[in-house]
Amino acid sequence: GEDVEQSLFLSVREGDSSVINCTYTDSSSTYLYWYKQEPGAGLQLLTYIFSNMDMKQDQRLTVLLNKKDKHLSLRIADTQTGDSAIYFCAETRYSGGGADGLTFGKGTHLIIQP
């Protein structure tokens, strides 16, 4: 099975909260990330969380980590049209060499309805 799984689409109304979910399989995952990709652009690092944390908040973004269930979520408060993008969940693990790349999910398309 895949290492990181996400739903492909999420549709929300402008002004509502968006919650994008992700599950991962590797219990040794150390850092978990959320990236945003707009059409034709690169990946923008939104936030990341270390595995010994349960929650991290940064302005409109809240990340929740349930390490027992290997579940990560990203909540975007007061969703705006500019939030329309693909959101990627990714994980990495500290291997001593410290060089491991990221393992990505396939991305969730966030669609904003007016």
Next chain:
Amino acid sequence: NAGVTQTPKFRVLKTGQSMTLLCAQDMNHEYMYWYRQDPGMGLRLIHYSVGEGTTAKGEVPDGYNVSRLKKQNFLLGLESAAPSQTSVYFCASRTRNYEQYFGPGTRLTVT
């Protein structure tokens, strides 16, 4: 501070041709990475480097070579391009705090 830059932005190759993609970062990061992104997929790691003069294979290294002669540059080479290498290529560099920053990407088409 330009961050991570990639050259070129677009390229079309014929099967069997070779090319080099250049990634440059001005953040003095030790770690650099090359990924490819295919439609409907997340990014997959091709090769990475932990410092000047060192490189290592990632998840999908076949058909690619890399070099890190200078700390700020990480080159990705295709010796004999194949249609299966049509993709968008992203370079990234990483801080000591595990923050990984991406370049804008190179869109490569192999016909």
